[in-house]
Amino acid sequence: MTGLVRQPTSAGTRAAPVPAGRPLRRAREGRYALALLTPALVVVFGIILYPLGRTLVLSFLDADSVVEAAYGFVGVRNYADLVTDPAFWQTVGRTAVFTVFSTGIELVVGVLLAQFLNQRIPGQWLFRTAVIVVWAVPTIVNANMWRWILNPNYGALNGLLLRLGLIDHYQDWIGGPGRALYVVAVVDAWKTIPLVAILLLAGMQTIPADIYEAAAIDGAGALRRFRHMTLPLLKPVIAVVIVLRTIEAFKVFDIIYIMTRGGPASGTTTIAFYAYLQAFSNQRFGLGSAIAFLTALFILALSLVYLRALRQTGSGR
Amino acid sequence: MSLQRREFLGLGVAAGTAAFLAACGVPGGSSGSGATGPLRALFMKQAGYSESDINAMIGAFKAAYPKVPVEATFVAYEALHDKIVTSAAAGKFDVVLIDGQWLTEFATKKMIIDVTSRFKPDWKTTMLPVEEIVRYQDRDYAMPWVVGGKLFYYNKKLLADNGVAETDMKTWDGVLGAARTLKKKGAVKFPFVWSWAQAECVIVDYGSLLAAFGGRWQDDQGKFVFNTGGGVTALEWMKSTIDEGLTDPSSLKYIEDDVKRVLLQGQAAMVLNWDYVASAAKDPQQSKVVGDIVVTTSPIGPSGAGPACTGSSNLAITTGCERVDDAWNFVTFLASPAQQEAHPDNITPIWADSYSKASVLGDNPELAKAHGEQLKSVTDRPKVNNYNAISQVIQQQIQAALYGQQSPQAALDTAVEKANELATA
The missing domain is CATH 3.40.190.10 (Periplasmic binding protein-like II)
Structure with missing residues (x-):
């Protein structure tokens, strides 16, 4: 033991040796740091790790009552039941379709909207405010609002389009099991596009204006500048948006619960809604926990893949 | 009042612990009922x-x-x-x-x-x-x-204006004939509207028709058998009213409250619904057809009875x-x-x-x-322990048949197979 320690500086260079005569102070600082972190650690443990662990434990039990104190251990039976159940895989497929479709719309429309919001036009503040208002609407309000707007017999959309002469009779916009999932995805995207646009707008505003000017002088048109300059420079922000929105879309529950409750003909039953049905409607808490835990694992894996891609994107700049 | 650092940290720990304990409310937790x-x-x-x-x-x-x-x-x-x-x-x-x-x-x-x-x-x-x-x-x-049981409501003015006798409302055959007449005369676009959403309400309506057409949910041993006889006929009848344009296709997304609104807007002629619709039909704030809606018993089916769920x-x-x-x-x-x-x-x-x-x-x-x-x-729905899970399976299969994804027979076969599995699980 040398009696000296070296500490890195923020510049990455080595600092001068520190005398070892300050152990008490260091210990005090360590305790202070721990004390500061403890509340956050307790909260993280309480609302993330403990429920996750408890969910894992429940998934190995035959938990079929909310007031029963002891449940039988069934090993991996709940998982085996799931993977052999075609209905489970159908919900996984539906959830994947919903996620890809919803995130895709949000990204495409979000980029276009961000591009518009980035223009210097009179009254721009009004457009930006309007966009934020849409995002600020609670999901439950948004879902109820669209449920009424799309109602086939007394919905506002039918009334508007009929008065404009665009349709000659009322339409069932949500449609059957084949179309309903896409309609719900569009409604979900409508609420989230503003968030995506604002994130992308923030990214666009970090791009120096002079490179656009230089490109314009060189004869690059607006479309070309957008394709060869804006999009490549927005890649890191787009990656973040994809990570966030994919995870959120995969967990979709509230909009399904309000708009369709999984119907028609289970056409909008996504994995989170399926877990809810099994756990709370059917009181099959073990099975519901197994679905929830598999979902958490999938999202974790997805996050890791994205984060890795994000890191590569970042280092590639 | 100022807080010392230790007190502040103590409060933080206490709040964190409270959040942790609050998150522990999982099945098997103790009662917290206040006395x-x-x-x-x-x-x-x-x-x-x-x-x-x-x-x-x-x-x-x-x-x-x-x-x-x-x-x-x-x-x-x-x-x-x-x-x-x-x-x-x-x-x-x-x-x-x-x-x-x-x-x-x-x-x-x-x-x-x-x-x-x-x-x-x-x-x-x-x-x-x-x-x-x-x-x-x-x-x-x-x-x-x-x-109570689901009751039958009809718009007597619509019937009278189009030459349909109210006595036709006593049987499902008569009701079906009346619907065809109303459709043919253009009195209303869809004479029927039902609560056939993927929810408990579709079980109630199907259950009423199942019994009226002579079917039954379970046999004497408790085994599900609604994929035979009247069970299949009832679902085929439901599907045929959609195919003929007699039933509003939106019925497949409607619960009873939606059905009430459509009836009281004068957009449908005949519905099954609960007793609370009777007073709403007389309320001018809710109904455009005050005085026109008649409430009566569920029509009689081929079984010779008109049971309501x-x-x-x-x-x-x-x-x-x-x-x-x-x-x-x-x-x-x-x-x-x-x-x-x-x-x-x-x-x-x-x-x-x-x-x-x-x-x-x-x-x-x-x-x-x-x-x-x-x-x-009246007729009951099945009295089984895990009813909700079984009901969901039946709802899904009935909707699959009504949307034409499967034939009524195939849909009910699947429903019965899964229901029997769940009943013995």
Whole structure:
């Protein structure tokens, strides 16, 4: 033991040796740091790790009552039941379709909207405010609002389009099991596009204006500048948006619960809604926990893949 | 007042610990029912007694029992079951309103208490024959409150204007013929609208038709057999009304409240629905067809009977309740003849004598008459432990058939196979 320690500086260079005569102070600082972190650690443990662990434990039990104190251990039976159940895989497929479709719309429309919001036009503040208002609407309000707007017999959309002469009779916009999932995805995207646009707008505003000017002088048109300059420079922000929105879309529950409750003909039953049905409607808490835990694992894996891609994107700049 | 660093950190730890403990409310948790606070009751706001009726009853209870405060919570029917389940571990409610279909599930899972010893012997004669609805394995688990079968409503003006006799409304054959006539004459785009959404309501409508067409849910051994005989015919009949353009296709997304709105807007001629529609049909604020809607019993099918699927709302006391005597006083007060007779607009009482009183018959004597007649011919949904899971399977398969994804026979075969698996799971 040398009696000296070296500490890195923020510049990455080595600092001068520190005398070892300050152990008490260091210990005090360590305790202070721990004390500061403890509340956050307790909260993280309480609302993330403990429920996750408890969910894992429940998934190995035959938990079929909310007031029963002891449940039988069934090993991996709940998982085996799931993977052999075609209905489970159908919900996984539906959830994947919903996620890809919803995130895709949000990204495409979000980029276009961000591009518009980035223009210097009179009254721009009004457009930006309007966009934020849409995002600020609670999901439950948004879902109820669209449920009424799309109602086939007394919905506002039918009334508007009929008065404009665009349709000659009322339409069932949500449609059957084949179309309903896409309609719900569009409604979900409508609420989230503003968030995506604002994130992308923030990214666009970090791009120096002079490179656009230089490109314009060189004869690059607006479309070309957008394709060869804006999009490549927005890649890191787009990656973040994809990570966030994919995870959120995969967990979709509230909009399904309000708009369709999984119907028609289970056409909008996504994995989170399926877990809810099994756990709370059917009181099959073990099975519901197994679905929830598999979902958490999938999202974790997805996050890791994205984060890795994000890191590569970042280092590639 | 300023906080020292240690106090601040202590508060942070305490708050964090509280959050941690709050997150521990999982199945198997202990009861948290308060023995000293108000009696906490959970109701639904969608059908049956209205929220204002219930609040008036609670007001009367508070006047009669000033030392027993009551705190009422109202949720939509679709959220009621899951609200009861999710709140059970924390003992959040002392009294819960339950659909008769959930009684077996809640009783076997010990979520509600046995109240057999509290049932008064004379109720067997003074009450309509509704005790069976709250019984499971010869024990009573709730106080009956709202009991009835789905009733049949039709727009008599639409029928008369298009030369359809009201006597046709007595049979499903006559109803179908009337629908074809109305469609042909363009009286209404879709004569029928139903509550066939992927929800419990489609089970109720299918159950009524199943019985009318001579089918049955289960055989004598309890095995599901609705994929035979009248069960298949009923579903084929439902599908054919869609294919013929007689049923509004939106029915596949509608629950009873939607059906009520469409009927009262004058956009449909004939529907099945609960008793509360009768008073709404007379309310100019809700109805564009005041005076045109007739309420009667469910039409007779090929089986020779016109049974309607029962629906009931019953008041149960939760296992976590620590004030059972107060809770029982409360539920019997709400279900008492005096309270039920004071609020007859939407609901007909469970007491036989009430039907001879002018205050009950009031503006709706035809509702009381139809209700009484319909109670003589009703059909139940299956009484099985994991009913909800089985119901979901049947709902999905009925919708698959109605959307044309499968034939009615194939859909019901799948439903029966899964239902039998779940019943024995």
